[in-house]
Amino acid sequence: MKRKSIAVVGAAETTELGLIPDLSQIQLHADAALNAMADAGLKPADIDGLATTPEWTPVLANYLGITPSWVDGTMVGGCSFMLHVRHAAAAINEGLCNTVLITHGESGRSRVGVGGFVGNRASLEGQFEAPYGITGPTNVFTIPVLRYMKTYGVSEEQLAMVAVVQREWAAKNPRATMKDPITVADVLGSRMIAYPFRLMMCCLVTDGGGALILTSAERAKNFPRKPVYILGTGEGAESWMISQMEDFTTSKAFRVSGKKAFDEAGIAHKDVDHVMIYDAFAHLPLYGLEDLGFCKPGEAAGFIWERNTAPGGKLPVNTNGGGLSYMHSGMYGMYALQESVRQMRGIAPAQVRGAKISVCHGVGGMFGASGTIIFSNEAQ
Amino acid sequence: MPEAKRPLPKPTPETRHFWEGTAASELRLQRCDQCRHVYFPPRPFCPKCGSRKVSVFKASGRAKLYSYVINHRPMPPFTAPYSIAVVELAEGPRMMSNIVGCAQTPEALQLDMALEVVFEKQTDEITLPFFKPAGA
Numbered sequence: 259m260k261r262k263s264i265a266v267v268g269a270a271e272t273t274e275l276g277l278i279p280d281l282s283q284i285q286l287h288a289d290a291a292l293n294a295m296a297d298a299g300l301k302p303a304d305i306d307g308l309a310t311t312p313e314w315t316p317v318l319a320n321y322l323g324i325t326p327s328w329v330d331g332t333m334v335g336g337c338s339f340m341l342h343v344r345h346a347a348a349a350i351n352e353g354l355c356n357t358v359l360i361t362h363g364e365s366g367r368s369r370v371g372v373g374g375f376v377g378n379r380a381s382l383e384g385q386f387e388a389p390y391g392i393t394g395p396t397n398v399f400t401i402p403v404l405r406y407m408k409t410y411g412v413s414e415e416q417l418a419m420v421a422v423v424q425r426e427w428a429a430k431n432p433r434a435t436m437k438d439p440i441t442v443a444d445v446l447g448s449r450m451i452a453y454p455f456r457l458m459m460c461c462l463v464t465d466g467g468g469a470l471i472l473t474s475a476e477r478a479k480n481f482p483r484k485p486v487y488i489l490g491t492g493e494g495a496e497s498w499m500i501s502q503m504e505d506f507t508t509s510k511a512f513r514v515s516g517k518k519a520f521d522e523a524g525i526a527h528k529d530v531d532h533v534m535i536y537d538a539f540a541h542l543p544l545y546g547l548e549d550l551g552f553c554k555p556g557e558a559a560g561f562i563w564e565r566n567t568a569p570g571g572k573l574p575v576n577t578n579g580g581g582l583s584y585m586h587s588g589m590y591g592m593y594a595l596q597e598s599v600r601q602m603r604g605i606a607p608a609q610v611r612g613a614k615i616s617v618c619h620g621v622g623g624m625f626g627a628s629g630t631i632i633f634s635n636e637a638q
Numbered sequence: 639m640p641e642a643k644r645p646l647p648k649p650t651p652e653t654r655h656f657w658e659g660t661a662a663s664e665l666r667l668q669r670c671d672q673c674r675h676v677y678f679p680p681r682p683f684c685p686k687c688g689s690r691k692v693s694v695f696k697a698s699g700r701a702k703l704y705s706y707v708i709n710h711r712p713m714p715p716f717t718a719p720y721s722i723a724v725v726e727l728a729e730g731p732r733m734m735s736n737i738v739g740c741a742q743t744p745e746a747l748q749l750d751m752a753l754e755v756v757f758e759k760q761t762d763e764i765t766l767p768f769f770k771p772a773g774a
Contacts, residue, residue: 379647385649385650386679388645389647391736393711401722450708451710
């Protein structure tokens with residue numbers, strides 16, 4: 259993709275976040291979409307490209323009154339929206355459409371209007387992982403970390419520190435679900451979920467949604483908001499089965515996606531002012547910082563412990579509070595993108611002063627897939 | 639209320655040899671006839687070189703503990719806390735399992751500890767492989 263050829267011209271979350279028992283899942287999509295269209299000064303008829311998940315794209319198109327001539331329903335878990343951004347950018351550049359709406363909404367906590375999960379026992383994970391008592395991300399996504407901790411001598415205290423630092427960011431954010439300060443001792447003393455993960459090392463489960471609107475950089479100049487340009491994009495996939503992940507100390511999908519995005523952006527790590535790393539659990543910022551190249555293998559825990567990613571640190575990470583403290587509906591990638599856009603617009607509650615480049619990195623389907631978007635607020 | 643049961647696998651044509659193997663107390667892996675790569679889970683081609691010429695063989699059943707969690711969340715019929723582990727087989731591939739025959743504690747479950755397969759019949763069709771500390 260040509261650098262800065264595409265821009266975000268509309269971005270918004272649902273009006274409320276957290277506990278929203280009075281909206282069904284599809285209305286969470288619509289609420290965010292209507293907010294994003296208002297942000298961009300657009301109406302449904304102005305949208306000609308639509309990407310969404312976990313609702314079906316045709317269902318949402320009809321619900322919103324949109325007639326898309328470009329349709330994407332890529333679903334690779336929580337980073338699907340990073341992939342939607344990447345695919346939309348390519349589609350707009352190819353002339354397939356002009357104005358793309360990307361939506362997310364998930365009634366993760368209230369479960370209003372949500373279908374049940376039906377496991378396929380003939381699938382490979384159904385045959386070779388499901389029989390062993392897995393219940394979901396808490397005891398699947400977490401399995402690699404003991405190998406990582408042994409390989410690099412990382413302590414449980416260091417893992418806990420990830421949650422502590424993110425709570426400091428959340429304290430600055432009025433919309434964050436959890437804002438009270440916590441200590442390493444609090445995290446280690448919270449209820450054991452799946453050893454070594456305690457409750458405070460696991461993401462929240464909340465309701466909410468978000469939407470983005472993309473168009474060409476040329477058209478973006480005519481929109482009410484300051485455009486946020488796309489500098490680089492990447493995506494990757496490794497294995498849906500955690501047991502078949504190549505190396506439990508590093509994610510191949512992260513490395514592939516991150517390298518693509520950095521190569522495309524043509525930037526060095528020192529150029530980056532702000533980072534979002536999808537944190538469904540406390541170990542993910544460690545893998546993300548290392549696999550994206552901000553830290554050498556095994557050094558991320560020390561980097562966080564020394565407060566480099568905390569408020570006042572040299573590399574602010576997860577400045578909305580992250581999935582651990584801000585919100586997590588199930589597919590958090592959209593909220594990471596929203597925070598990157600806010601930071602690039604200069605309107606984030608915990609604004610990184612003078613930030614010009616933001617790296618937004620998502621993970622999906624445990625360590626199954628990944629997407630990376632690098633944003634800039636400078637047209638040149 | 640019906641008693642909760644462990645979710646059991648539904649074999650497919652590509653995996654049937656594995657489940658027939660566990661029913662016969664054998665852990666069966668596949669090896670590529672061309673590049674000799676040993677792999678799991680089952681499929682009728684080599685994921686390394688793409689060859690369709692592959693053979694099934696009986697693995698040693700020896701493994702070591704690669705990584706795990708100890709789940710504390712309720713999941714009937716399991717009794718929490720219980721380990722959910724990924725073991726590395728002596729032949730190379732990794733698979734998920736539970737570690738049985740020892741305490742479900744961080745002290746008893748040390749990474750890289752030697753393990754050996756044990757088989758537990760679930761139904762006439764399905765026998766699951768588990769792993770226990772070697773020699774226990």
